[in-house]
Amino acid sequence: xxxxxxxxxxxxxxxxxxxxxxxxxxxxxxxxxxxxxxxxxxxxxxxxxxxxxxxxxxxxxxxxxxxxxxxxxxxxxxxxxxxxxxxxxxxxxxxxxxxxxxxxxxxxxxxxxxxxxxxxxxxxxxxxxxxxxxxxxxxxxxxxxxx
Numbered sequence: 001x002x003x004x005x006x007x008x009x010x011x012x013x014x015x016x017x018x019x020x021x022x023x024x025x026x027x028x029x030x031x032x033x034x035x036x037x038x039x040x041x042x043x044x045x046x047x048x049x050x051x052x053x054x055x056x057x058x059x060x061x062x063x064x065x066x067x068x069x070x071x072x073x074x075x076x077x078x079x080x081x082x083x084x085x086x087x088x089x090x091x092x093x094x095x096x097x098x099x100x101x102x103x104x105x106x107x108x109x110x111x112x113x114x115x116x117x118x119x120x121x122x123x124x125x126x127x128x129x130x131x132x133x134x135x136x137x138x139x140x141x142x143x144x145x146x147x
Contacts, residue, residue: 019119020047020049021045023045024043025043028041040098045094047093047094050084054118056116058113060113061113071103073103077098078095078096078098079096080095080096099113
């Protein structure tokens with residue numbers, strides 16, 4: 001390169017797309033069941049805007065019962081795996097998630113179930129989730145880590 005002392009102005013622009021996950025269905029209803037009987041529902045997780053492979057993990061809530069003991073009546077399984085894999089056209093595979101609830105004691109619950117990717121983005125937070133012997137309704141909303 002010639003050192004001519006010339007200055008060049010270079011203008012760069014771009015669009016930042018954050019990874020997100022869509023859920024189908026947006027609402028889940030876990031059927032009321034007798035004590036110590038499992039109820040479950042299946043949700044499809046649809047990854048969007050992922051630039052690289054990732055893996056989903058789930059932070060399950062721990063509930064304190066009236067007698068002071070702590071329990072987690074939820075379980076989550078990914079029957080076909082929890083890895084987000086990108087295809088050659090940039091789209092990601094859908095994930096199947098099975099969410100189960102079982103309790104040997106009656107309980108009501110309001111709390112969070114959080115889905116987190118490899119980059120620590122909180123991709124889904126269950127909010128206003130009420131569990132009682134008669135009603136189990138889930139509402140899914142997305143949260144992205146702001147850093």
